[in-house]
Amino acid sequence: MEPPKRTALTRLTNALATPSQLQLSQTRGLSESLLSSLHYVGGSLTQVAGAILNIPAPTIATSAIIFHRFHLVAGFLEPSIPDTVAACLYIASKACEFPLRPGEILAAVDTASQDPLAAGGKRISKRKCTRANTETLDHWELRILTTLAFDLHVVTPYTLCLEYLVAANVDKVRQKIIAQRAWNYINDTMKTKICILHQPNVIAVTAIWLAVREADVELLDGEKWWEAFDVDTEDMGHLLLLLRQGRDIATRERDRIRSGQKPTLTIEDVKARILEEANLSSR
Incomplete structure:
Protein backbone atom coordinates (compact mmCIF):
# COMPACT_ATOMS: atom_id res chain seq x y z
CA MET A 1 0.00 0.00 0.00
CA GLU A 2 1.17 3.51 -0.77
CA PRO A 3 2.05 5.47 2.42
CA PRO A 4 0.63 8.97 2.97
CA LYS A 5 2.93 11.61 1.43
CA ARG A 6 2.33 14.44 3.87
CA THR A 7 3.53 13.61 7.37
CA ALA A 8 1.52 16.43 8.89
CA LEU A 9 -1.71 14.81 7.70
CA THR A 10 -0.85 11.24 8.67
CA ARG A 11 -3.57 11.28 11.35
CA LEU A 12 -6.17 11.94 8.67
CA THR A 13 -4.88 9.70 5.86
CA ASN A 14 -4.78 6.02 5.00
CA ALA A 15 -2.40 3.93 2.93
CA LEU A 16 -3.98 3.67 -0.52
CA ALA A 17 -3.71 1.13 -3.30
CA THR A 18 -0.75 1.75 -5.61
CA PRO A 19 -1.06 1.62 -9.42
CA SER A 20 1.10 -1.53 -9.50
CA GLN A 21 -1.13 -3.26 -6.95
CA LEU A 22 -4.24 -2.38 -8.95
CA GLN A 23 -2.64 -3.64 -12.15
CA LEU A 24 -1.60 -6.90 -10.50
CA SER A 25 -5.10 -7.32 -9.08
CA GLN A 26 -6.57 -6.96 -12.57
CA THR A 27 -4.15 -9.39 -14.24
CA ARG A 28 -4.74 -12.43 -12.05
CA GLY A 29 -7.22 -13.88 -14.53
CA LEU A 30 -10.39 -12.31 -13.10
CA SER A 31 -12.53 -9.76 -14.91
CA GLU A 32 -12.89 -6.28 -13.43
CA SER A 33 -16.63 -6.82 -13.01
CA LEU A 34 -16.07 -10.01 -11.00
CA LEU A 35 -13.41 -8.33 -8.87
CA SER A 36 -15.82 -5.49 -8.09
CA SER A 37 -18.53 -7.99 -7.18
CA LEU A 38 -16.15 -9.97 -4.94
CA HIS A 39 -15.11 -6.85 -3.06
CA TYR A 40 -18.79 -5.99 -2.69
CA VAL A 41 -19.64 -9.47 -1.38
CA GLY A 42 -16.91 -9.23 1.26
CA GLY A 43 -17.70 -5.65 2.24
CA SER A 44 -21.42 -6.37 2.50
CA LEU A 45 -20.81 -9.55 4.50
CA THR A 46 -18.58 -7.56 6.87
CA GLN A 47 -21.29 -4.96 7.46
CA VAL A 48 -24.06 -7.48 8.04
CA ALA A 49 -21.93 -9.56 10.44
CA GLY A 50 -20.84 -6.38 12.23
CA ALA A 51 -24.47 -5.30 12.61
CA ILE A 52 -25.37 -8.72 14.04
CA LEU A 53 -22.51 -8.34 16.51
CA ASN A 54 -23.74 -4.81 17.31
CA ILE A 55 -20.27 -3.28 17.07
CA PRO A 56 -19.67 0.43 16.29
CA ALA A 57 -19.64 1.60 12.66
CA PRO A 58 -15.97 2.74 12.80
CA THR A 59 -14.95 -0.77 13.92
CA ILE A 60 -16.93 -2.34 11.07
CA ALA A 61 -15.36 0.15 8.64
CA THR A 62 -11.88 -0.68 9.94
CA SER A 63 -12.57 -4.35 9.31
CA ALA A 64 -13.85 -3.62 5.79
CA ILE A 65 -10.79 -1.54 4.91
CA ILE A 66 -8.47 -4.30 6.15
CA PHE A 67 -10.47 -6.81 4.07
CA HIS A 68 -10.17 -4.76 0.87
CA ARG A 69 -6.46 -4.07 1.47
CA PHE A 70 -5.68 -7.74 2.02
CA HIS A 71 -7.55 -9.03 -1.02
CA LEU A 72 -6.05 -6.35 -3.23
CA VAL A 73 -2.62 -7.77 -2.39
CA ALA A 74 -3.46 -11.48 -1.94
CA GLY A 75 -6.18 -11.81 -4.57
CA PHE A 76 -9.25 -14.05 -4.31
CA LEU A 77 -8.02 -17.36 -5.73
CA GLU A 78 -6.94 -18.96 -2.46
CA PRO A 79 -8.75 -17.33 0.49
CA SER A 80 -12.35 -18.05 1.44
CA ILE A 81 -14.27 -14.79 1.75
CA PRO A 82 -16.14 -15.81 4.96
CA ASP A 83 -12.82 -16.87 6.54
CA THR A 84 -11.09 -13.58 5.77
CA VAL A 85 -14.16 -11.54 6.77
CA ALA A 86 -14.15 -13.28 10.17
CA ALA A 87 -10.40 -12.72 10.58
CA CYS A 88 -10.69 -9.04 9.63
CA LEU A 89 -13.50 -8.53 12.15
CA TYR A 90 -11.35 -10.26 14.76
CA ILE A 91 -8.36 -8.03 13.98
CA ALA A 92 -10.43 -4.84 13.88
CA SER A 93 -12.20 -5.63 17.14
CA LYS A 94 -8.85 -5.83 18.90
CA ALA A 95 -7.34 -2.84 17.09
CA CYS A 96 -10.39 -0.71 18.01
CA GLU A 97 -10.42 -1.99 21.60
CA PHE A 98 -13.76 -3.71 21.12
CA PRO A 99 -12.64 -7.31 21.64
CA LEU A 100 -14.97 -10.14 20.63
CA ARG A 101 -14.80 -13.87 21.24
CA PRO A 102 -13.91 -16.01 18.22
CA GLY A 103 -17.15 -17.99 18.58
CA GLU A 104 -19.25 -14.82 18.41
CA ILE A 105 -17.56 -13.70 15.21
CA LEU A 106 -17.76 -17.10 13.50
CA ALA A 107 -21.46 -17.45 14.35
CA ALA A 108 -22.22 -13.92 13.08
CA VAL A 109 -20.38 -14.49 9.79
CA ASP A 110 -22.21 -17.80 9.35
CA THR A 111 -25.57 -16.08 9.92
CA ALA A 112 -24.69 -13.24 7.54
CA SER A 113 -23.58 -15.74 4.88
CA GLN A 114 -26.88 -17.58 5.07
CA ASP A 115 -29.02 -14.44 5.04
CA PRO A 116 -27.55 -11.58 2.94
CA LEU A 117 -30.36 -9.26 4.05
CA ALA A 118 -29.92 -9.96 7.77
CA ALA A 119 -30.21 -6.90 9.99
CA GLY A 120 -28.68 -5.94 13.30
CA GLY A 121 -30.24 -7.66 16.28
CA LYS A 122 -30.88 -10.89 14.40
CA ARG A 123 -30.61 -13.78 16.81
CA ILE A 124 -27.41 -15.77 16.37
CA SER A 125 -27.90 -19.49 16.61
CA LYS A 126 -25.68 -21.20 19.16
CA ARG A 127 -22.61 -22.70 17.64
CA LYS A 128 -19.80 -24.61 19.21
CA CYS A 129 -16.44 -23.00 18.54
CA THR A 130 -14.33 -26.03 17.67
CA ARG A 131 -10.55 -26.19 17.55
CA ALA A 132 -10.75 -26.33 13.74
CA ASN A 133 -12.75 -23.10 13.72
CA THR A 134 -10.30 -21.25 15.90
CA GLU A 135 -7.30 -22.64 14.04
CA THR A 136 -8.70 -21.35 10.75
CA LEU A 137 -9.38 -17.96 12.32
CA ASP A 138 -5.88 -17.82 13.78
CA HIS A 139 -4.36 -18.85 10.44
CA TRP A 140 -6.04 -16.07 8.48
CA GLU A 141 -5.44 -13.50 11.19
CA LEU A 142 -1.69 -14.13 10.96
CA ARG A 143 -1.81 -14.32 7.16
CA ILE A 144 -3.57 -10.96 6.90
CA LEU A 145 -1.27 -9.29 9.40
CA THR A 146 1.90 -10.49 7.67
CA THR A 147 0.58 -9.65 4.20
CA LEU A 148 -0.12 -6.09 5.35
CA ALA A 149 3.20 -5.92 7.24
CA PHE A 150 1.24 -5.43 10.49
CA ASP A 151 0.19 -1.96 9.32
CA LEU A 152 -3.26 -1.52 10.85
CA HIS A 153 -3.39 2.27 10.73
CA VAL A 154 -6.92 3.10 9.58
CA VAL A 155 -8.77 6.40 9.54
CA THR A 156 -12.52 6.16 8.98
CA SER A 259 -38.13 -11.87 -5.78
CA GLY A 260 -37.20 -15.31 -4.48
CA GLN A 261 -34.36 -15.88 -6.93
CA LYS A 262 -30.88 -17.10 -6.09
CA PRO A 263 -28.32 -14.28 -5.72
CA THR A 264 -25.91 -13.87 -8.62
CA LEU A 265 -22.96 -14.25 -6.26
CA THR A 266 -23.68 -16.47 -3.29
CA ILE A 267 -20.86 -17.31 -0.92
CA GLU A 268 -21.04 -20.93 -2.08
CA ASP A 269 -20.67 -19.99 -5.75
CA VAL A 270 -17.88 -17.44 -5.33
CA LYS A 271 -15.00 -19.92 -5.46
CA ALA A 272 -16.43 -21.67 -8.54
CA ARG A 273 -16.83 -18.34 -10.36
CA ILE A 274 -13.26 -17.32 -9.49
CA LEU A 275 -11.74 -20.60 -10.67
CA GLU A 276 -13.88 -20.61 -13.82
CA GLU A 277 -12.66 -17.18 -14.91
CA ALA A 278 -9.06 -17.95 -13.94
CA ASN A 279 -9.11 -21.16 -16.02
CA LEU A 280 -10.62 -19.41 -19.04
CA SER A 281 -7.96 -16.71 -18.95
CA SER A 282 -5.13 -19.24 -18.80
CA ARG A 283 -6.17 -21.02 -22.01
Missing part, protein backbone atom coordinates in the same frame (compact mmCIF):
# COMPACT_ATOMS: atom_id res chain seq x y z
CA PRO A 157 -14.55 9.04 7.48
CA TYR A 158 -17.26 9.12 10.15
CA THR A 159 -15.63 11.54 12.59
CA LEU A 160 -14.36 13.72 9.74
CA CYS A 161 -17.91 13.95 8.40
CA LEU A 162 -19.20 15.37 11.67
CA GLU A 163 -16.21 17.71 12.05
CA TYR A 164 -16.73 19.12 8.54
CA LEU A 165 -20.41 19.81 9.19
CA VAL A 166 -19.50 21.71 12.34
CA ALA A 167 -16.78 23.61 10.49
CA ALA A 168 -19.31 24.57 7.78
CA ASN A 169 -21.53 26.14 10.48
CA VAL A 170 -24.44 23.84 9.75
CA ASP A 171 -27.19 24.33 12.35
CA LYS A 172 -27.97 21.38 14.60
CA VAL A 173 -31.29 20.52 12.96
CA ARG A 174 -29.86 20.33 9.44
CA GLN A 175 -26.66 18.79 10.78
CA LYS A 176 -28.57 15.79 12.11
CA ILE A 177 -30.43 15.27 8.82
CA ILE A 178 -27.33 15.63 6.65
CA ALA A 179 -25.14 13.54 8.96
CA GLN A 180 -27.53 10.58 8.88
CA ARG A 181 -27.76 10.59 5.10
CA ALA A 182 -24.00 11.09 4.72
CA TRP A 183 -23.40 8.24 7.19
CA ASN A 184 -25.39 5.91 4.94
CA TYR A 185 -23.30 6.87 1.91
CA ILE A 186 -20.10 6.26 3.89
CA ASN A 187 -21.42 2.81 4.77
CA ASP A 188 -21.88 2.15 1.04
CA THR A 189 -18.27 3.08 0.27
CA MET A 190 -17.04 0.47 2.74
CA LYS A 191 -18.61 -2.28 0.62
CA THR A 192 -16.35 -1.43 -2.32
CA LYS A 193 -12.72 -0.60 -3.15
CA ILE A 194 -13.52 3.08 -2.72
CA CYS A 195 -12.06 3.04 0.80
CA ILE A 196 -8.63 1.94 -0.49
CA LEU A 197 -8.67 4.25 -3.52
CA HIS A 198 -9.63 7.53 -1.83
CA GLN A 199 -8.63 9.24 1.39
CA PRO A 200 -11.22 9.50 4.18
CA ASN A 201 -11.60 13.29 3.72
CA VAL A 202 -12.66 12.73 0.08
CA ILE A 203 -15.15 10.06 1.17
CA ALA A 204 -16.55 12.26 3.95
CA VAL A 205 -16.90 15.33 1.71
CA THR A 206 -18.52 13.38 -1.15
CA ALA A 207 -20.97 11.77 1.28
CA ILE A 208 -21.87 15.22 2.62
CA TRP A 209 -22.26 16.57 -0.94
CA LEU A 210 -24.72 13.78 -1.77
CA ALA A 211 -26.61 14.27 1.49
CA VAL A 212 -26.80 18.05 1.00
CA ARG A 213 -28.14 17.55 -2.53
CA GLU A 214 -30.84 15.21 -1.20
CA ALA A 215 -31.78 17.63 1.57
CA ASP A 216 -31.80 20.56 -0.90
CA VAL A 217 -29.66 22.85 1.25
CA GLU A 218 -26.52 24.88 0.58
CA LEU A 219 -23.25 25.01 2.50
CA LEU A 220 -21.10 28.13 2.71
CA ASP A 221 -23.53 30.16 0.57
CA GLY A 222 -23.15 27.97 -2.48
CA GLU A 223 -19.37 28.34 -2.76
CA LYS A 224 -17.16 25.37 -3.59
CA TRP A 225 -17.10 24.47 0.08
CA TRP A 226 -15.40 21.12 -0.52
CA GLU A 227 -12.16 22.90 -1.50
CA ALA A 228 -11.88 24.08 2.11
CA PHE A 229 -11.38 20.43 3.06
CA ASP A 230 -8.67 19.76 0.44
CA VAL A 231 -10.99 17.90 -1.96
CA ASP A 232 -11.30 18.56 -5.71
CA THR A 233 -14.14 17.78 -8.10
CA GLU A 234 -12.09 15.19 -10.03
CA ASP A 235 -11.70 12.98 -6.94
CA MET A 236 -15.37 13.43 -6.09
CA GLY A 237 -16.39 12.49 -9.62
CA HIS A 238 -14.34 9.29 -9.58
CA LEU A 239 -15.74 8.33 -6.19
CA LEU A 240 -19.31 8.93 -7.38
CA LEU A 241 -18.73 6.66 -10.37
CA LEU A 242 -17.45 3.85 -8.15
CA LEU A 243 -20.29 4.38 -5.70
CA ARG A 244 -22.82 4.07 -8.51
CA GLN A 245 -21.23 0.79 -9.62
CA GLY A 246 -21.47 -0.53 -6.06
CA ARG A 247 -25.11 0.49 -5.80
CA ASP A 248 -25.85 -1.23 -9.12
CA ILE A 249 -24.47 -4.48 -7.68
CA ALA A 250 -26.46 -3.97 -4.47
CA THR A 251 -29.69 -3.30 -6.36
CA ARG A 252 -29.21 -6.35 -8.56
CA GLU A 253 -28.59 -8.66 -5.61
CA ARG A 254 -31.40 -7.21 -3.46
CA ASP A 255 -33.97 -7.45 -6.24
CA ARG A 256 -33.07 -11.07 -6.98
CA ILE A 257 -33.29 -12.07 -3.31
CA ARG A 258 -36.56 -10.27 -2.70
Whole structure:
Protein backbone atom coordinates (compact mmCIF):
# COMPACT_ATOMS: atom_id res chain seq x y z
CA MET A 1 0.00 0.00 0.00
CA GLU A 2 1.17 3.51 -0.77
CA PRO A 3 2.05 5.47 2.42
CA PRO A 4 0.63 8.97 2.97
CA LYS A 5 2.93 11.61 1.43
CA ARG A 6 2.33 14.44 3.87
CA THR A 7 3.53 13.61 7.37
CA ALA A 8 1.52 16.43 8.89
CA LEU A 9 -1.71 14.81 7.70
CA THR A 10 -0.85 11.24 8.67
CA ARG A 11 -3.57 11.28 11.35
CA LEU A 12 -6.17 11.94 8.67
CA THR A 13 -4.88 9.70 5.86
CA ASN A 14 -4.78 6.02 5.00
CA ALA A 15 -2.40 3.93 2.93
CA LEU A 16 -3.98 3.67 -0.52
CA ALA A 17 -3.71 1.13 -3.30
CA THR A 18 -0.75 1.75 -5.61
CA PRO A 19 -1.06 1.62 -9.42
CA SER A 20 1.10 -1.53 -9.50
CA GLN A 21 -1.13 -3.26 -6.95
CA LEU A 22 -4.24 -2.38 -8.95
CA GLN A 23 -2.64 -3.64 -12.15
CA LEU A 24 -1.60 -6.90 -10.50
CA SER A 25 -5.10 -7.32 -9.08
CA GLN A 26 -6.57 -6.96 -12.57
CA THR A 27 -4.15 -9.39 -14.24
CA ARG A 28 -4.74 -12.43 -12.05
CA GLY A 29 -7.22 -13.88 -14.53
CA LEU A 30 -10.39 -12.31 -13.10
CA SER A 31 -12.53 -9.76 -14.91
CA GLU A 32 -12.89 -6.28 -13.43
CA SER A 33 -16.63 -6.82 -13.01
CA LEU A 34 -16.07 -10.01 -11.00
CA LEU A 35 -13.41 -8.33 -8.87
CA SER A 36 -15.82 -5.49 -8.09
CA SER A 37 -18.53 -7.99 -7.18
CA LEU A 38 -16.15 -9.97 -4.94
CA HIS A 39 -15.11 -6.85 -3.06
CA TYR A 40 -18.79 -5.99 -2.69
CA VAL A 41 -19.64 -9.47 -1.38
CA GLY A 42 -16.91 -9.23 1.26
CA GLY A 43 -17.70 -5.65 2.24
CA SER A 44 -21.42 -6.37 2.50
CA LEU A 45 -20.81 -9.55 4.50
CA THR A 46 -18.58 -7.56 6.87
CA GLN A 47 -21.29 -4.96 7.46
CA VAL A 48 -24.06 -7.48 8.04
CA ALA A 49 -21.93 -9.56 10.44
CA GLY A 50 -20.84 -6.38 12.23
CA ALA A 51 -24.47 -5.30 12.61
CA ILE A 52 -25.37 -8.72 14.04
CA LEU A 53 -22.51 -8.34 16.51
CA ASN A 54 -23.74 -4.81 17.31
CA ILE A 55 -20.27 -3.28 17.07
CA PRO A 56 -19.67 0.43 16.29
CA ALA A 57 -19.64 1.60 12.66
CA PRO A 58 -15.97 2.74 12.80
CA THR A 59 -14.95 -0.77 13.92
CA ILE A 60 -16.93 -2.34 11.07
CA ALA A 61 -15.36 0.15 8.64
CA THR A 62 -11.88 -0.68 9.94
CA SER A 63 -12.57 -4.35 9.31
CA ALA A 64 -13.85 -3.62 5.79
CA ILE A 65 -10.79 -1.54 4.91
CA ILE A 66 -8.47 -4.30 6.15
CA PHE A 67 -10.47 -6.81 4.07
CA HIS A 68 -10.17 -4.76 0.87
CA ARG A 69 -6.46 -4.07 1.47
CA PHE A 70 -5.68 -7.74 2.02
CA HIS A 71 -7.55 -9.03 -1.02
CA LEU A 72 -6.05 -6.35 -3.23
CA VAL A 73 -2.62 -7.77 -2.39
CA ALA A 74 -3.46 -11.48 -1.94
CA GLY A 75 -6.18 -11.81 -4.57
CA PHE A 76 -9.25 -14.05 -4.31
CA LEU A 77 -8.02 -17.36 -5.73
CA GLU A 78 -6.94 -18.96 -2.46
CA PRO A 79 -8.75 -17.33 0.49
CA SER A 80 -12.35 -18.05 1.44
CA ILE A 81 -14.27 -14.79 1.75
CA PRO A 82 -16.14 -15.81 4.96
CA ASP A 83 -12.82 -16.87 6.54
CA THR A 84 -11.09 -13.58 5.77
CA VAL A 85 -14.16 -11.54 6.77
CA ALA A 86 -14.15 -13.28 10.17
CA ALA A 87 -10.40 -12.72 10.58
CA CYS A 88 -10.69 -9.04 9.63
CA LEU A 89 -13.50 -8.53 12.15
CA TYR A 90 -11.35 -10.26 14.76
CA ILE A 91 -8.36 -8.03 13.98
CA ALA A 92 -10.43 -4.84 13.88
CA SER A 93 -12.20 -5.63 17.14
CA LYS A 94 -8.85 -5.83 18.90
CA ALA A 95 -7.34 -2.84 17.09
CA CYS A 96 -10.39 -0.71 18.01
CA GLU A 97 -10.42 -1.99 21.60
CA PHE A 98 -13.76 -3.71 21.12
CA PRO A 99 -12.64 -7.31 21.64
CA LEU A 100 -14.97 -10.14 20.63
CA ARG A 101 -14.80 -13.87 21.24
CA PRO A 102 -13.91 -16.01 18.22
CA GLY A 103 -17.15 -17.99 18.58
CA GLU A 104 -19.25 -14.82 18.41
CA ILE A 105 -17.56 -13.70 15.21
CA LEU A 106 -17.76 -17.10 13.50
CA ALA A 107 -21.46 -17.45 14.35
CA ALA A 108 -22.22 -13.92 13.08
CA VAL A 109 -20.38 -14.49 9.79
CA ASP A 110 -22.21 -17.80 9.35
CA THR A 111 -25.57 -16.08 9.92
CA ALA A 112 -24.69 -13.24 7.54
CA SER A 113 -23.58 -15.74 4.88
CA GLN A 114 -26.88 -17.58 5.07
CA ASP A 115 -29.02 -14.44 5.04
CA PRO A 116 -27.55 -11.58 2.94
CA LEU A 117 -30.36 -9.26 4.05
CA ALA A 118 -29.92 -9.96 7.77
CA ALA A 119 -30.21 -6.90 9.99
CA GLY A 120 -28.68 -5.94 13.30
CA GLY A 121 -30.24 -7.66 16.28
CA LYS A 122 -30.88 -10.89 14.40
CA ARG A 123 -30.61 -13.78 16.81
CA ILE A 124 -27.41 -15.77 16.37
CA SER A 125 -27.90 -19.49 16.61
CA LYS A 126 -25.68 -21.20 19.16
CA ARG A 127 -22.61 -22.70 17.64
CA LYS A 128 -19.80 -24.61 19.21
CA CYS A 129 -16.44 -23.00 18.54
CA THR A 130 -14.33 -26.03 17.67
CA ARG A 131 -10.55 -26.19 17.55
CA ALA A 132 -10.75 -26.33 13.74
CA ASN A 133 -12.75 -23.10 13.72
CA THR A 134 -10.30 -21.25 15.90
CA GLU A 135 -7.30 -22.64 14.04
CA THR A 136 -8.70 -21.35 10.75
CA LEU A 137 -9.38 -17.96 12.32
CA ASP A 138 -5.88 -17.82 13.78
CA HIS A 139 -4.36 -18.85 10.44
CA TRP A 140 -6.04 -16.07 8.48
CA GLU A 141 -5.44 -13.50 11.19
CA LEU A 142 -1.69 -14.13 10.96
CA ARG A 143 -1.81 -14.32 7.16
CA ILE A 144 -3.57 -10.96 6.90
CA LEU A 145 -1.27 -9.29 9.40
CA THR A 146 1.90 -10.49 7.67
CA THR A 147 0.58 -9.65 4.20
CA LEU A 148 -0.12 -6.09 5.35
CA ALA A 149 3.20 -5.92 7.24
CA PHE A 150 1.24 -5.43 10.49
CA ASP A 151 0.19 -1.96 9.32
CA LEU A 152 -3.26 -1.52 10.85
CA HIS A 153 -3.39 2.27 10.73
CA VAL A 154 -6.92 3.10 9.58
CA VAL A 155 -8.77 6.40 9.54
CA THR A 156 -12.52 6.16 8.98
CA PRO A 157 -14.55 9.04 7.48
CA TYR A 158 -17.26 9.12 10.15
CA THR A 159 -15.63 11.54 12.59
CA LEU A 160 -14.36 13.72 9.74
CA CYS A 161 -17.91 13.95 8.40
CA LEU A 162 -19.20 15.37 11.67
CA GLU A 163 -16.21 17.71 12.05
CA TYR A 164 -16.73 19.12 8.54
CA LEU A 165 -20.41 19.81 9.19
CA VAL A 166 -19.50 21.71 12.34
CA ALA A 167 -16.78 23.61 10.49
CA ALA A 168 -19.31 24.57 7.78
CA ASN A 169 -21.53 26.14 10.48
CA VAL A 170 -24.44 23.84 9.75
CA ASP A 171 -27.19 24.33 12.35
CA LYS A 172 -27.97 21.38 14.60
CA VAL A 173 -31.29 20.52 12.96
CA ARG A 174 -29.86 20.33 9.44
CA GLN A 175 -26.66 18.79 10.78
CA LYS A 176 -28.57 15.79 12.11
CA ILE A 177 -30.43 15.27 8.82
CA ILE A 178 -27.33 15.63 6.65
CA ALA A 179 -25.14 13.54 8.96
CA GLN A 180 -27.53 10.58 8.88
CA ARG A 181 -27.76 10.59 5.10
CA ALA A 182 -24.00 11.09 4.72
CA TRP A 183 -23.40 8.24 7.19
CA ASN A 184 -25.39 5.91 4.94
CA TYR A 185 -23.30 6.87 1.91
CA ILE A 186 -20.10 6.26 3.89
CA ASN A 187 -21.42 2.81 4.77
CA ASP A 188 -21.88 2.15 1.04
CA THR A 189 -18.27 3.08 0.27
CA MET A 190 -17.04 0.47 2.74
CA LYS A 191 -18.61 -2.28 0.62
CA THR A 192 -16.35 -1.43 -2.32
CA LYS A 193 -12.72 -0.60 -3.15
CA ILE A 194 -13.52 3.08 -2.72
CA CYS A 195 -12.06 3.04 0.80
CA ILE A 196 -8.63 1.94 -0.49
CA LEU A 197 -8.67 4.25 -3.52
CA HIS A 198 -9.63 7.53 -1.83
CA GLN A 199 -8.63 9.24 1.39
CA PRO A 200 -11.22 9.50 4.18
CA ASN A 201 -11.60 13.29 3.72
CA VAL A 202 -12.66 12.73 0.08
CA ILE A 203 -15.15 10.06 1.17
CA ALA A 204 -16.55 12.26 3.95
CA VAL A 205 -16.90 15.33 1.71
CA THR A 206 -18.52 13.38 -1.15
CA ALA A 207 -20.97 11.77 1.28
CA ILE A 208 -21.87 15.22 2.62
CA TRP A 209 -22.26 16.57 -0.94
CA LEU A 210 -24.72 13.78 -1.77
CA ALA A 211 -26.61 14.27 1.49
CA VAL A 212 -26.80 18.05 1.00
CA ARG A 213 -28.14 17.55 -2.53
CA GLU A 214 -30.84 15.21 -1.20
CA ALA A 215 -31.78 17.63 1.57
CA ASP A 216 -31.80 20.56 -0.90
CA VAL A 217 -29.66 22.85 1.25
CA GLU A 218 -26.52 24.88 0.58
CA LEU A 219 -23.25 25.01 2.50
CA LEU A 220 -21.10 28.13 2.71
CA ASP A 221 -23.53 30.16 0.57
CA GLY A 222 -23.15 27.97 -2.48
CA GLU A 223 -19.37 28.34 -2.76
CA LYS A 224 -17.16 25.37 -3.59
CA TRP A 225 -17.10 24.47 0.08
CA TRP A 226 -15.40 21.12 -0.52
CA GLU A 227 -12.16 22.90 -1.50
CA ALA A 228 -11.88 24.08 2.11
CA PHE A 229 -11.38 20.43 3.06
CA ASP A 230 -8.67 19.76 0.44
CA VAL A 231 -10.99 17.90 -1.96
CA ASP A 232 -11.30 18.56 -5.71
CA THR A 233 -14.14 17.78 -8.10
CA GLU A 234 -12.09 15.19 -10.03
CA ASP A 235 -11.70 12.98 -6.94
CA MET A 236 -15.37 13.43 -6.09
CA GLY A 237 -16.39 12.49 -9.62
CA HIS A 238 -14.34 9.29 -9.58
CA LEU A 239 -15.74 8.33 -6.19
CA LEU A 240 -19.31 8.93 -7.38
CA LEU A 241 -18.73 6.66 -10.37
CA LEU A 242 -17.45 3.85 -8.15
CA LEU A 243 -20.29 4.38 -5.70
CA ARG A 244 -22.82 4.07 -8.51
CA GLN A 245 -21.23 0.79 -9.62
CA GLY A 246 -21.47 -0.53 -6.06
CA ARG A 247 -25.11 0.49 -5.80
CA ASP A 248 -25.85 -1.23 -9.12
CA ILE A 249 -24.47 -4.48 -7.68
CA ALA A 250 -26.46 -3.97 -4.47
CA THR A 251 -29.69 -3.30 -6.36
CA ARG A 252 -29.21 -6.35 -8.56
CA GLU A 253 -28.59 -8.66 -5.61
CA ARG A 254 -31.40 -7.21 -3.46
CA ASP A 255 -33.97 -7.45 -6.24
CA ARG A 256 -33.07 -11.07 -6.98
CA ILE A 257 -33.29 -12.07 -3.31
CA ARG A 258 -36.56 -10.27 -2.70
CA SER A 259 -38.13 -11.87 -5.78
CA GLY A 260 -37.20 -15.31 -4.48
CA GLN A 261 -34.36 -15.88 -6.93
CA LYS A 262 -30.88 -17.10 -6.09
CA PRO A 263 -28.32 -14.28 -5.72
CA THR A 264 -25.91 -13.87 -8.62
CA LEU A 265 -22.96 -14.25 -6.26
CA THR A 266 -23.68 -16.47 -3.29
CA ILE A 267 -20.86 -17.31 -0.92
CA GLU A 268 -21.04 -20.93 -2.08
CA ASP A 269 -20.67 -19.99 -5.75
CA VAL A 270 -17.88 -17.44 -5.33
CA LYS A 271 -15.00 -19.92 -5.46
CA ALA A 272 -16.43 -21.67 -8.54
CA ARG A 273 -16.83 -18.34 -10.36
CA ILE A 274 -13.26 -17.32 -9.49
CA LEU A 275 -11.74 -20.60 -10.67
CA GLU A 276 -13.88 -20.61 -13.82
CA GLU A 277 -12.66 -17.18 -14.91
CA ALA A 278 -9.06 -17.95 -13.94
CA ASN A 279 -9.11 -21.16 -16.02
CA LEU A 280 -10.62 -19.41 -19.04
CA SER A 281 -7.96 -16.71 -18.95
CA SER A 282 -5.13 -19.24 -18.80
CA ARG A 283 -6.17 -21.02 -22.01
